[in-house]
Amino acid sequence: MGKYFFNETDIRSAWENVLTAFWQRYPNPYSTHVLTEDVVFREVTPDNCLLSRRLLTKTNRLPRWAERIFPGNLARSVYIVEDSIVDPNNRRLTTLTWNLNHSTLMTVVERCVFHGERDRPVWTRLTREAWISSGVFGLSRPIQEFGLSRFKSNQIKAMKGLEHALSKLHLSAAQSHHGDASKDTSEKAKNLTPSSSSQKPQEFV
Amino acid sequence: MNSVGEGCTELKREYDQCFNRWFAEKFLKGERSGDPCTELFKQYQTCVQKAIKEKDIPIDGVEFMGPNKEKPGS
Numbered sequence: 001m002g003k004y005f006f007n008e009t010d011i012r013s014a015w016e017n018v019l020t021a022f023w024q025r026y027p028n029p030y031s032t033h034v035l036t037e038d039v040v041f042r043e044v045t046p047d048n049c050l051l052s053r054r055l056l057t058k059t060n061r062l063p064r065w066a067e068r069i070f071p072g073n074l075a076r077s078v079y080i081v082e083d084s085i086v087d088p089n090n091r092r093l094t095t096l097t098w099n100l101n102h103s104t105l106m107t108v109v110e111r112c113v114f115h116g117e118r119d120r121p122v123w124t125r126l127t128r129e130a131w132i133s134s135g136v137f138g139l140s141r142p143i144q145e146f147g148l149s150r151f152k153s154n155q156i157k158a159m160k161g162l163e164h165a166l167s168k169l170h171l172s173a174a175q176s177h178h179g180d181a182s183k184d185t186s187e188k189a190k191n192l193t194p195s196s197s198s199q200k201p202q203e204f205v
Numbered sequence: 206m207n208s209v210g211e212g213c214t215e216l217k218r219e220y221d222q223c224f225n226r227w228f229a230e231k232f233l234k235g236e237r238s239g240d241p242c243t244e245l246f247k248q249y250q251t252c253v254q255k256a257i258k259e260k261d262i263p264i265d266g267v268e269f270m271g272p273n274k275e276k277p278g279s
Binding site: 016019020023024026027034035036037038039040041042044048050051053055057079081083085086088096098100101109111129131 | 206207208209210213217220221224225228229232233235237240246249250253254257262263264267269270272273276278
């Protein structure tokens with residue numbers, strides 16, 4: 001059972017830029033619910049892949065009806081692990097994110113793949129999947145539905161946050177080229193502003 | 206961005222700066238010159254791992270990419 005979410009979207013930025021922005025996306029105007037961010041593990045493998053683990057703490061925002069039923073849960077923030085593998089040979093970043101606590105109430109596992117296809121160098125394809133489940137007897141369905149709805153709104157914020165980080169990077173790159181061609185620079189900065197178009201997400205129960 | 210360890214944020218910032226530079230200028234360009242940030246990382250980790258223990262954050266022993274094994278398409 002549980003809820004499944006799937007979405008594919010194109011980010012109008014080269015893969016290398018998306019990856020650089022990926023590490024720098026916090027804080028951003030859309031991430032006020034993210035309280036802390038720490039890298040707790042990092043390793044370069046013999047075949048030159050980068051493994052990382054990040055620990056995030058986020059606020060635990062529940063709807064009123066859930067707050068009434070689970071008052072104890074409000075006290076603690078949610079601890080979230082994000083494991084990632086950067087494979088520069090195949091231009092692929094795979095991330096897996098899930099919550100360490102509050103997992104009986106609800107577990108959300110999210111897998112993202114950011115892929116830069118060689119024949120589309122200015123685009124990065126993002127494939128996002130999530131599995132949402134609840135172990136609470138008798139309430140799993142409304143909890144899962146709440147979880148899915150919060151996940152959807154969070155992924156919109158996550159995309160905006162990533163695009164914000166990308167814009168900042170492009171802006172600072174454009175500024176460092178500032179010189180006699182100041183008009184050209186501002187034109188370039190405009191064209192580099194990333195935008196994404198989403199396809200309609202599919203949902204399966 | 207703050208670290209989960211209140212006193213670790215400065216160490217985190219220094220490490221992040223070093224990493225971001227190395228990542229964009231060396232790693233992504235295929236230069237295998239080695240990680241210049243290991244010392245900064247060690248100092249940062251000493252601080253943050255202590256905070257993780259103090260706050261009882263259940264991350265120790267969690268397998269890398271653990272939940273991925275049970276998901277289709279992994």
